Amino acid sequence: MNGRLLEVNNLQTHFFVRRGIVKAVDGVSFKIDKGKVLGLVGESGCGKSVTAMSILRLIPSPPGKIVGGEILFRSEDESGNEEEIDLLKLSLIEIRKFRGKRISVVLQDPMTSLNPVFTIGNQVGEPFRLHEKLSGPALLKKIIEVLKRVRIPNPDVRIADYPHQFSGGMRQRVSTAMGISCNPQLLIADEPTTALDVTIQAQLLKLFEQVQQESNMAIILITHNLGIVARLCDRVCVMYAGRIVEDGSVRRIFKEPAHPYTRALMESVPRLGKKKRLFSIEGQPPNLLFLPTGCSFWPRCSFADEKCKQEYPPITSIEGDDYVRCWQYSGGTVS
Numbered sequence: 001m002n003g004r005l006l007e008v009n010n011l012q013t014h015f016f017v018r019r020g021i022v023k024a025v026d027g028v029s030f031k032i033d034k035g036k037v038l039g040l041v042g043e044s045g046c047g048k049s050v051t052a053m054s055i056l057r058l059i060p061s062p063p064g065k066i067v068g069g070e071i072l073f074r075s076e077d078e079s080g081n082e083e084e085i086d087l088l089k090l091s092l093i094e095i096r097k098f099r100g101k102r103i104s105v106v107l108q109d110p111m112t113s114l115n116p117v118f119t120i121g122n123q124v125g126e127p128f129r130l131h132e133k134l135s136g137p138a139l140l141k142k143i144i145e146v147l148k149r150v151r152i153p154n155p156d157v158r159i160a161d162y163p164h165q166f167s168g169g170m171r172q173r174v175s176t177a178m179g180i181s182c183n184p185q186l187l188i189a190d191e192p193t194t195a196l197d198v199t200i201q202a203q204l205l206k207l208f209e210q211v212q213q214e215s216n217m218a219i220i221l222i223t224h225n226l227g228i229v230a231r232l233c234d235r236v237c238v239m240y241a242g243r244i245v246e247d248g249s250v251r252r253i254f255k256e257p258a259h260p261y262t263r264a265l266m267e268s269v270p271r272l273g274k275k276k277r278l279f280s281i282e283g284q285p286p287n288l289l290f291l292p293t294g295c296s297f298w299p300r301c302s303f304a305d306e307k308c309k310q311e312y313p314p315i316t317s318i319e320g321d322d323y324v325r326c327w328q329y330s331g332g333t334v335s
């Protein structure tokens with residue numbers, strides 16, 4: 001089955017804090033097709049997690065609020081008919097039926113998603129109990145099956161262990177098992193490997209690759225590691241200060257990054273075998289409470305001119321569905 005799974009249009013999620021309004025997500029739009037992997041990249045604080053948590057309606061309120069946009073999710077109803085639902089229009093009871101079943105999430109630090117006082121079996125079984133009303137031997141069988149899917153050795157024994165008895169990498173596998181247990185159509189993985197050391201990261205990435213191919217679920221993969229994007233993703237959205245500044249196929253973005261920010265991110269990727277010093281992008285991402293006028297990236301951009309300082313750049317198509325938001329491409333400045 002192909003076609004669109006999720007379409008986010010002009011999403012706006014703001015935090016109303018004492019000092020003002022933090023527009024953490026400010027008019028974000030993107031699409032993901034069934035069975036595809038979309039990378040969401042950008043420096044810390046640019047709104048990646050808030051975008052992801054908005055899809056699941058897990059924004060803490062107050063101070064957060066989704067103030068605009070739509071999140072269209074296409075899925076099958078109980079009788080197998082395809083329907084398109086705006087997740088923002090669902091009641092909290094209705095959205096709970098989606099979480100963990102049609103859309104699920106794997107977070108960076110499994111210690112925060114796993115409860116230390118319950119066994120692994122108990123926690124991995126939760127989605128089955130909740131959504132599929134399983135119990136007894138049928139439940140046990142399902143738990144062991146899903147632990148096998150994430151390649152945890154001796155699942156029938158480990159089922160009785162507690163989170164602290166697992167290594168970091170194994171805990172992330174358990175957390176992934178919970179995420180994929182009900183075969184969601186969309187898995188959101190928010191920096192799933194960031195807390196792990198490099199060899200464990202590689203193993204976990206392989207697992208993601210395998211699970212994705214076996215089950216054909218779509219994944220939104222949040223990461224600041226462009227190596228991971230190159231390996232796993234079909235498309236990538238580059239976020240800066242609450243907005244998507246470039247959206248494109250991984251093939252094109254790695255070959256010809258368009259936005260100066262995307263180019264800078266690319267140059268900061270360490271390349272195997274090259275001894276080039278890892279350089280980071282100069283300057284800091286802006287404080288979202290005090291955004292500069294015009295393009296938010298101009299204070300760090302070597303191409304910026306007057307136009308960039310005055311007006312936020314419009315969307316310019318590059319090729320296919322790819323686009324960039326930069327005056328260099330819409331006749332405002334010369335590069």
Ligand SMILES: Nc1ncnc2c1ncn2[C@@H]1O[C@H](COP(=O)(O)OP(=O)(O)O)[C@@H](O)[C@H]1O
Nearest residue numbers: 015022024043044045046047048049050051288
């Ligand atoms: N609960 C909150 N209260 C106030 N501001 C928040 C809250 N959660 C996130 N933010 C703000 O939203 C912005 C984006 O955060 P986030 O999406 O977590 O960034 P990242 O791209 O690193 O995942 C940050 O500037 C952060 O300060």
Ligand SMILES: [Mg+2]
Nearest residue numbers: 048049050190
């Ligand atoms: Mg984050």
